Amino acid sequence: MEFKDYYQTLGVARDATADDIKKAFRKLARKYHPDISREADAEARMKEVNEAYAVLSDPEKRAAYDQVGQGYRPGQEFRPPPDWDAGFEFSGHGYSPHEAADFSDFFAELFGRMGGARGGGFHARGGAYAARGEDHHARVQLDIEDAFTGATRQITLRAPETDARGHVTLRARTLNVKVPKGVREGQVIRLAGQGASGAGGAPAGDLLLEVHFRPHPRLRAEGRDLRLTLPVAPWEAALGAVVAVDLPGGAVKVRIPEGAQSGRQLRVRGKGIPGEPPGDLLLSIEVVLPPADTPRARALYETMARELAFDPRGRG
Numbered sequence: 490m491e492f493k494d495y496y497q498t499l500g501v502a503r504d505a506t507a508d509d510i511k512k513a514f515r516k517l518a519r520k521y522h523p524d525i526s527r528e529a530d531a532e533a534r535m536k537e538v539n540e541a542y543a544v545l546s547d548p549e550k551r552a553a554y555d556q557v558g559q560g561y562r563p564g565q566e567f568r569p570p571p572d573w574d575a576g577f578e579f580s581g582h583g584y585s586p587h588e589a590a591d592f593s594d595f596f597a598e599l600f601g602r603m604g605g606a607r608g609g610g611f612h613a614r615g616g617a618y619a620a621r622g623e624d625h626h627a628r629v630q631l632d633i634e635d636a637f638t639g640a641t642r643q644i645t646l647r648a649p650e651t652d653a654r655g656h657v658t659l660r661a662r663t664l665n666v667k668v669p670k671g672v673r674e675g676q677v678i679r680l681a682g683q684g685a686s687g688a689g690g691a692p693a694g695d696l697l698l699e700v701h702f703r704p705h706p707r708l709r710a711e712g713r714d715l716r717l718t719l720p721v722a723p724w725e726a727a728l729g730a731v732v733a734v735d736l737p738g739g740a741v742k743v744r745i746p747e748g749a750q751s752g753r754q755l756r757v758r759g760k761g762i763p764g765e766p767p768g769d770l771l772l773s774i775e776v777v778l779p780p781a782d783t784p785r786a787r788a789l790y791e792t793m794a795r796e797l798a799f800d801p802r803g804r805g
Contacts, residue, residue, distance in 0.1 A: 492558065492567035493595045495541035503555070506655030507546070514542040540592045548657045549579050550600055552649030555657070557599065569598060572701055578627045578648040578662075580685060619689030628699045631668060633708050633715075636762045637737040639670035644698070666698065671764040674710045676700045708736075713768025715761040720777045721745055736760065736770070743772065751776045 496503050499513040521528060521535040528534065544550045557573045627646050635642065644666050647659045666678065677697050684694025702710050709716040719734060729747035733740045741760050746753075753774040761768025781787045 490567050490594055490598065492561040492563060492565045493540075493593065494558075494561075494563040495544050495554065497563055498537050498541035499545065501545075504656065505545075507651055508655055510542070510545045514538065514546070536592075540596055543592070544596070544600070548649040548651045549577070551657050552647075552659055553577055554599065567595065572628065572630060575628045575630045575701065576644075576646055578625050578646040578696070580623050580625055619691035620687060621691045622685035622687040622694035624694040625684040625696045626699065627696065628701055629666075630701050630703045631672070633702045633705050633710060633762075634737040635668045636672050636702075636710075637670070639672075640668045642666050642668055664696075668700075671713070671762060671767075672700055673713050673762055673764070673768075674700065674702055710762065711771075713762040713764050714771055715768060716771045716773070718775050719743070719755075719772045720775050721749065723776055723778060726750065726774065726776045734770070734772070738763070741770065743770075745774070749774050749776075 496505070499505075499510060499517065501509050501513045505513075517538045518535070520526060521531045521538060523532045523535060526535075544554050553574055557569050561567055625648075629644050629646075631642065642665075643663055645661055645663045647661050649657055650660055652658050664680065664683065666680065668678070672678070677699050680696040680698065682693045683696035686693050707717055715736070717734065719732070721730070721732065724730075725732065725745050726749040727747070729749075730745045731742055732745060734743050738760075741757060743755065743757055745755075751774055755772040755774065757770040757772065759767045760770035779786060781790050
């Protein structure tokens with residue numbers, strides 16, 4: 490996927506104000522609108538202009554684009570890093586994947602999941618209309634360990650906004666968030682009243698935090714299941730053994746069946762992330778050979794080579 494330089498598309502500087510962006514869009518719209526333009530590629534160019542304006546005219550999308558696009562050139566191969574948008578606080582007027590499909594794959598990759606449904610609607614209050622504030626959304630990263638114990642974590646979010654001169658800035662706020670025991674990847678934690686302010690005395694919207702786990706050196710979450718590669722010694726795999734597996738909730742004893750080979754899958758029920766029901770622990774066996782780095786170790790390997798009738802490639 491190629492990186493798109495929206496500033497170049499509109500012909501504005503990266504520090505352009507909101508008014509600069511609007512003027513540039515109107516000028517290009519007059520030039521490329523299919524109903525009036527004589528340019529051969531007017532329709533395609535107008536689509537590019539509309540996409541660039543959809544991003545740069547929105548403080549939230551512009552701030553996110555500026556962060557993820559640092560250092561990229563137009564046409565350069567682009568893949569957004571995992572969880573690049575973690576910590577961004579978005580309001581509820583994002584694009585659904587279906588709506589984002591009207592734009593390029595680049596746009597859909599960045600903004601297809603941004604935001605969510607709007608907050609509650611209008612209602613009468615004392616003869617006037619009042620409106621509940623919009624819900625806000627953010628993706629946050631937690632440690633897998635938090636899912637086993639629950640925790641209170643301090644989380645800092647960045648909310649894009651436009652200053653008095655029309656430039657996009659980032660306003661940070663820090664919240665103490667209670668993480669429930671058993672939280673899973675993709676689960677939403679709702680913080681009541683932490684979204685946008687309501688109008689006419691109506692209540693504020695909520696802040697919806699979508700949970701994602703930071704990369705763990707050994708564990709990978711799949712819902713409430715946990716995947717883990719389990720190294721075992723050759724004699725443990727050949728003879729069978731009971732080994733201890735360290736997990737955030739404490740060590741678990743696992744029986745290795747006799748004759749286990751690398752790649753064999755084991756399931757330990759109920760030892761994944763806590764919940765109702767709890768997840769399972771999914772183990773992938775990896776047989777690890779000790780090095781032949783001492784005379785004694787070499788002698789043992791040489792003895793095995795002479796006395797064991799074993800051909801790993803199955804010939805003869």
